[in-house]
Amino acid sequence: MSEIQCAKCGKTAEMIAENLFLGKLEKEVKKNVCPACWNEWTRPGGAKTMVINEYQLNLGDEGGRETLKKQMRAFFMLPDTDVEFKDYRH
Numbered sequence: 001m002s003e004i005q006c007a008k009c010g011k012t013a014e015m016i017a018e019n020l021f022l023g024k025l026e027k028e029v030k031k032n033v034c035p036a037c038w039n040e041w042t043r044p045g046g047a048k049t050m051v052i053n054e055y056q057l058n059l060g061d062e063g064g065r066e067t068l069k070k071q072m073r074a075f076f077m078l079p080d081t082d083v084e085f086k087d088y089r090h
């Protein structure tokens with residue numbers, strides 16, 4: 001068991017154990033994102049769905065996946081992102 005400090009909410013939490021299928025980003029996300037914030041991104045009607053709808057992303061497309069990745073980094077407040085995350089759900 002290991003604990004991480006979440007870059008988004010600042011809380012200390014148990015590291016996400018399940019496979020997130022993020023490829024190269026998997027380690028970085030697990031080290032910096034708590035399960036609650038991950039859920040906020042992935043749950044139905046969550047931030048990921050909002051981004052896909054708002055930017056009309058085609059995830060079969062390289063550019064669409066790239067935009068989603070950038071938005072995800074921005075959402076989780078990970079470094080090296082040049083986009084701003086805007087929550088259009090409110």
Ligand SMILES: [Zn+2]
Pocket residue numbers: 006007008009010011033034035036037038
């Ligand atoms: Zn968090």
